[in-house]
Amino acid sequence: MTQDSPMMSNQDRLIYMANQIARNFGTMDPARAADAVADHIASFWDPRMRAQIFELQGKGDVRLGPVAAAAITILRQSGAPPHQTQATEFNSVSGVGHSDAG
């Protein structure tokens, strides 16, 4: 996306979103950050969005930053990693039953 054109294509936007998530995990070491990004995408992205970004990476799209790219690779190869934060974690507070973090 150029500065004069904020209208991203949908594919641009997926790349942008993945990189934006990665930037916000930027204080973590890269391996942990990649897990966190992968967990976030697995928890909040609809399957078609994930499929699209897998496809983009598969086609060699180079716009994904290193952490975002590593995260997509994790998801493609190993599936969702263990949960990283309470926002993606559930059923861990009370042990049995439902944590119902709301």
Add this chain to the structure above:
Amino acid sequence: MTFTRETDHGTPPAIVTGKTVCLTIDGQSVTMPEGTSIMRAASLMGGAIPKLCATDNVESFGSCRLCLVEVEGRNGYPASCTTPVAEGMVVRTQTERLKQLRRGVMELYISDHPLDCLTCAANGDCELQDQAGAVGLRDVRYGYDGATNMGQAKDQSNPYFDFDPSKCIVCSRCVRACEEVQGTFALTIENKGFDSKVSPSQGEDFLGSECVSCGACVQACPTASLIEKKVVETGTPDRAIVTTCAYCGVGCTFRAEMRGEELVRMVPWKEGKANRGHSCVKGRFAWGYAQHKDRILNPMIRASVDQPWREVSWEEAIAYTASEFRRIQAKYGTRSIGGITSSRCTNEETFLVQKLIRQGFGNNNVDTCARVCHSPTGYGLKTTFGTSAGTQDFDSVMQSDVIMVIGANPTDGHPVFASRMKKRLRQGAKLIVIDPRRTDLVKSPHVEAEHHLPLRPGTNVAMLTALAHVIVTEKLYDESFIRQRCDWDEFEDWADFVSESSRSPEAIEPLTGVKAEEVRAAARLYATGGNGAIYYGLGVTEHSQGSSTVMAIANLAMATGNVGREGVGVNPLRGQNNVQGACDMGSFPHEFSGYRHVSDTATRALFEQAWGVPLDPEPGLRIPNMLDAATDGTFKGIFIQGEDILQSDPNTHHVAAGLAAMECVVVQDLFLNETANYAHIFLPGSTFLEKDGTFTNAERRIQRVRKVMTPLNGYADWEIVQLVANALDLGWAYSHPSQIMDEIAALTPTFAGVHYDRLEEEGSLQWPANDTAPDGTPTMHIEGFVRGKGKFVVTDYVPTDEKTGPRFPLLLTTGRILSHYNVGAQTRRTDNVAWHPEDRLEIHSSDAENRGIKDGDWVTLRSRAGETTLRALITERVAPGVVYTTFHHPTTQANVITTDFSDWATNCPEYKVTAVQVGLSNGPSDWQQSYEAQAQRSRRIDVIEVAE
């Protein structure tokens, strides 16, 4: 419920000291809390000492001298409103001498009051009339020929109430209500003695004055001097039903006072725990939209959006809806449709819409307007504390010593809570405001912020980290709280991060534009000033780092030990009336009710067992993702209940493109809103006055909504969703919303104890309400955080990608104004337009001068996304370099300017930061002209000729 006035005990309750005194009133022994007035004590015993200037919403005044009593052993006749009870006191409220004195006082009042009781609008609902009867007044010895204040001109400038000075008894109840309850200080008593009169501002009329039309003065008036126009027009009510306001997240409860099925007035309910008997102009007066001529009352369909609408029967509309959704799924797949729940509808209705999508559509493509407002609150507070909601009740603010308001403008957005906050500030609490604009809270009568940090839009995280830097490096944190309640290792990581010199107030001053010393002083005050409470709004969440900002706020509260008791906490001021409830009810595409992820097998099994179908374990699409998928061709149909995404969501062009790409857009609403321009099926909705249910406000308080009139469209919204569900063969059989709440309670642990009978008993319940907390939970995290240990999260400042530059040198931020609500669909159809008939662009005088712009000029507002025109308002409220506008009017469509940048974690749009340019305009933009033409075409309704 028949019509009875709420009991007025004359004076407010005493401040609780725990001590009581015993006394005798009219021969009866009674024990009362220390500090109670004799008037209140007598009232609590069932008596009623005559009174005029006293009412229990304001402090006693002792001016009318009607409430005199005799106290054994004391000289004279003390006013019962200003005399507190005392141990052993013997009081007589009715003696020959008292009767004589009261009649004398009443004679003087009546000698200067019109005797038109039979034709007076307040006949039968007038305290002066009642008290004349109570004191046995039979004649006025002075005659009526002398000088009087009668015959003065009425002030009818306010669209909702009249002021007739001839009927004023100058009791000052209105003046005191304006000061003590509302905190605006718009009214005063002008002149002295016989010439004394109530005056708005400096002798202006009500509309032109500083009056905010909250209605507190009208409610306080004991005569017809201040009276609702609707009462003048209709007559007094004959019954009253308590219900909950459908504007904003404060959740005020009102007595809907009715005559037959006609609503006469909404009067704030004194027992209401959210509003404590107060109201704002919207809830009190702006309900006329419910009967507005623009309401659509018949279902309509059309094959394509370029055709006119065709009115059809409910049966045809529902069958067509079901067949279209099934057709699309058969052609494009299960996940090709979805829906949006409404934060204006009830909990029961939002629960049913998400159930329709999960059970009936077979996917999780459900979202709600919280996507564009407080979704970062859900993410941020869940991550740090373990709950997706605020920590306190509203009463908590009265225990606060330092109040920090970040990115919120409560006097406009949450006015009834703002009045409570201002009351606490007048009592001496200190205020810190972090906001690019000089909001009313920064400086208004008797309120002034100790520190205003007018940061540049988009620098919230840098600012909050700098505050944390001061707290950590100056060792102002609460180590024992942190060690006991939080993860100490995570705290240390966070403390190391914020302590770096690059995050000091001095280092970030060039970014934020706020003087470092002011930031340091604010941090010290928050950390050391006693109970510190943070209140925040959309100026926190609607940023590319909205979720990070929420977590940064939570970090500050944990570091200073300001969580888990009254007077402290982290408090999101939620926007719409039921946005908290809509989130609680499972409106997000990744969660069931109670914030449980769809991938959790145990939770899913619970719902699968209850609903009898397998449920999708994958998260669904968020609203912006739905629009993207629509333009990609994989999302083809949507059911939208009570939301207007074309006006409210960012980047209008993109929203329009997404809607236009769908084959079936169903809109269920009161009006043909902007989104309906792209709809194929319109299902007329019902107002909050026409249905039963519950709303949940910003303090997690679940309150009843009660039907006071028959739905004009024929059905409550929950019934319409049930019709659609059953057309999809789901076999629902709810006959009352209480049954839906029973299902919610059975499936949602935090709501397990919420049932209509309990709500009737308690008036309201704050979740969690279950076996652990049967009476609800006013304050969260008292013993420990819901997640276990509080989690400090490192929140690095990541600048937004929305940059200013030569072409777009100014930053636009958007918001709302007191008289309007959200997209204005309701308030624009009321007399509130008297205050705000159009969106205006606030611009600093220096920026205006540089561009040759004068106040009121038409200007073009242009961003990389689009442009619109509106009139300029030159003001010092915004800093140089920042402009501001509201988004209440579709003729402006402020969201044609906003971009599709959004919060990294939740996709909440970055409404608060858009790089723009402003210049003089020659007229409406091309887009505005073409939009208006398209909207008019789209709203055509075919008139069916009746056969002869």
